[in-house]
Amino acid sequence: MTITVAITGASGVQYGVRLLEALRDLQVETQLIVTKSGQDLMSIETQHSLNYVTSLARQTYEETDLSAPIASGSHISDGMVIIPCSMKTLGSIAHGISSNLVTRAADVCLKERRKLVLVVRETPLSGIHLNNMLKLSQCGAVIMPASPGFYTRPATIGELIDTLVARVLDLMQLDHSLSRRWGD
């Protein structure tokens, strides 16, 4: 299995790092893009170096690299997760503006009818944000707000992050034991 993961410049970069760690542990191949703003947020919000984060992925591409394999529909993949997804990236995808590798790879997923999960983060949301989410949901993307549940009573921020990342793994139909399920 091979999944594209993009980390953009919204708050919650930790979700993306944790997803990469979980995918590595599950031996899923990942292709990673971290936007310039994603890198900025990584140093603002986490203690992770970019080197550590890229070491989790099988392959890392620059956001400017529009000739990367994942920019083409002829390159087979099992889908893409943008985690976290900024409103700028959301808006670009919703309007078909494939100006960087994140938005182009997402556009490819939509046109090839592959799974596209957008872990969006902003608060509050404007009508523009909501319209862009509706549009992409109608085009087949999964809009997943970065709002973890509390019903597992997470005791640490790490556990809270895992409750959300676990739901992303569920969406990608990956078997895992990252977080307790309701009823377990």
Ligand SMILES: Cc1cc2nc3c(=O)[nH]c(=O)nc-3n(C[C@H](O)[C@H](O)[C@H](O)COP(=O)(O)O)c2cc1C
């Ligand atoms: C500290 C900080 C937090 C931010 N948080 C968010 C956020 O939660 N959601 C969002 O849409 N943009 C957020 N932004 C703004 C984005 O980083 C900005 O729109 C950027 O252009 C996104 O670029 P990208 O989508 O190419 O990564 C934040 C910026 C900073 C500096």
